[in-house]
Amino acid sequence: MPELQRISTVVAMQAQSETWRREGLCIGLVPTMGFLHEGHLSLVDYSLAHSDRTVVSIFVNPLQFGPREDLAIYPRDMERDLDLLNQRGVDAVFHPETVEFYPPNFSTFVEVQELTAGLCGVFRPGHFRGVTTVVAKLFAAVRPHLAVFGQKDYQQSAIIRQLVRDLNLDLSVEVAPTIRETDGLAMSSRNINLSDDERRRAPALYRALVMGKERIEEGRRDATAIIADMRATIERDLTTDIDYISIVDPDTLAEVAEITGPVVIALAVRLAKVRLIDNIAASPPQR
């Protein structure tokens, strides 16, 4: 198996990409912030299966963190990440330094409207602007034919699809399912910052999502009532600030009051040091 290449400058990344493109190879990109887990690796496996060369980017993007958020304690372990990616057969890791990506005179931002207004957009102002800006830069550096994102960040994946459509970017966006711990907690790099007690109780989030999904599949249509039951399930187990529990249209992300078609149930909660998000798709019974 060829060795994993480490690439840290945009120029070197673009040169490698150009070489592959001239050889007619299909390039897959998996953007990450590192501290990799099986969720990330499932996206990597998707890319390995659907392209000839896979690039994983590792970049903790300061632009997507608010001033009171967890940038300083965001977990990092580059050596372990490189080992995991090498074992998996990834071709290159792109890990620019912050100043490489955001030199002092940096002043261009990419912003998607509408889809960024609700859900996490309400509680993390500027977050999605940071995400779409860095993703546009990653696309320009790696020039992938396909890019793989996780359903775990459902709103983010919808926003990136919109970005690619609106700017006519010549690549396809793939969204892969959420990978969970055996107790249902969605895998996340941030889970390491949960206390032991929070970690034990955190599966309440998934239980609430499953309960909401079951209610919808039973034919219950009243979103407000379902959300109230989910809130009670979470509050029974977890001392937390709930940012939101929302039932939304899968495409527009607009809140749905009466459930008559497919929806996504999405939530975000704040624990002591960590904000957790999760979601699940649900559809009412066919009539």
Ligand code: AMP
């Ligand atoms: P992050 O490193 O958290 O920015 O995530 C990088 C990519 O991995 C994003 O597309 C996430 O949606 C995806 N991802 C994160 N956690 C999971 C998970 N548990 N299952 C599937 N994909 C995930």
